[in-house]
Amino acid sequence: DQQVKQNSPSLSVQEGRISILNCDYTNSMFDYFLWYKKYPAEGPTFLISISSIKDKNEDGRFTVFLNKSAKHLSLHIVPSQPGDSAVYFCAASASSSGSARQLTFGSGTQLTVLP
Amino acid sequence: NAGVTQTPKFRVLKTGQSMTLLCAQDMNHEYMYWYRQDPGMGLRLIHYSVGEGTTAKGEVPDGYNVSRLKKQNFLLGLESAAPSQTSVYFCASSYGGQPQHFGDGTRLSIL
Numbered sequence: 001d002q003q004v005k006q007n008s009p010s011l012s013v014q015e016g017r018i019s020i021l022n023c024d025y026t027n028s029m030f031d032y033f034l035w036y037k038k039y040p041a042e043g044p045t046f047l048i049s050i051s052s053i054k055d056k057n058e059d060g061r062f063t064v065f066l067n068k069s070a071k072h073l074s075l076h077i078v079p080s081q082p083g084d085s086a087v088y089f090c091a092a093s094a095s096s097s098g099s100a101r102q103l104t105f106g107s108g109t110q111l112t113v114l115p
Numbered sequence: 116n117a118g119v120t121q122t123p124k125f126r127v128l129k130t131g132q133s134m135t136l137l138c139a140q141d142m143n144h145e146y147m148y149w150y151r152q153d154p155g156m157g158l159r160l161i162h163y164s165v166g167e168g169t170t171a172k173g174e175v176p177d178g179y180n181v182s183r184l185k186k187q188n189f190l191l192g193l194e195s196a197a198p199s200q201t202s203v204y205f206c207a208s209s210y211g212g213q214p215q216h217f218g219d220g221t222r223l224s225i226l
Contacts, residue, residue: 004157034214043119043205043217044158089157093213100146100165101212102173105157 003027004092006106014114019077021109023090026071030092032101035064035075038087038108047088048075080113087111117141119218121206127224128196136191136221138206144216146209147189148173149181151202152220158205164189196225 005024013019023033031052036044050057050064050073057064063076077084090106119140128134138147145166150158160173164183178200180192189208193200203222207215 006157009155032213036217041219043207043219046214046216049214091157098165100148100163100171101209102160102163103158103215104174105159107155107157 001026002107003030004090004104004106006088006090006109008109009107010110010112012112012114013080015082016079019075019080019084019111019113021075021077021088021090021111023073023075023106024071025073025092027092027094027104028071029094029096030104031095032093033064033066033073034091034093034103035062036089036091037084038089044089077111080111082113082115085111085113119206119208119216121204121218121221123221124219125222127226128193129226130196130198132196132225133192133194134196134223135193136204136206136223138189138191138208138218139187140189140206140208140216141187142208142210142216143186144208144210145186146212146215147183148207148209148215149179149189149191150205150207151175151200152205153202161191161204198225201225 034049035047093101148163149161162181209215
């Protein structure tokens with residue numbers, strides 16, 4: 001049973017427009033969420049995170065929104081750039097998992113930004 | 116500053132062979148992790164370590180063993196490789212749990 005779901009395997013967006021990537025989770029114990037970006041033949045790179053005590057976190061062009069009642073989070077990229085083309089993974093962890101904060105990953109969304 | 120380094124990058128094994136994947140980090144991180152990524156799936160945690168000399172099981176530990184004899188190194192072993200272990204393996208490390216910093220992966224094929 002997938003506890004973290006990214007239902008869109010792929011997304012194409014025009015350069016300069018907004019990219020919105022979505023993620024749903026089922027485990028109500030999750031209290032910390034992260035987004036990672038992955039280029040081919042490289043490891044995932046941390047992008048942005050959000051704690052369950054917040055509903056929004058911004059870092060430059062990247063904003064993550066958390067809707068706890070809907071168990072849904074989204075990553076907004078504005079404006080989108082061709083270099084943003086990558087696979088984006090949503091991940092979640094629970095403080096109950098201990099100090100190591102084991103991550104549960106979604107299956108990823110391939111974002112393609114068209115020039 | 117290399118970050119997290121995984122060796123080897125690629126390997127082909129025959130069923131039943133054994134091998135060890137090495138992960139080294141130079142960030143003085145306490146926590147280290149091994150994940151596998153299969154097509155169409157997210158990364159799944161195999162084993163992790165919260166410090167030198169300690170290891171713990173993750174979501175999919177069967178068929179793997181790990182050791183953390185030195186703080187900077189985390190080894191993943193396959194005692195008797197099976198085709199189901201064909202995957203891309205990622206090592207990660209972190210300070211205080213999050214965020215985790217990943218290596219570039221080891222692509223392992225088992226025939």
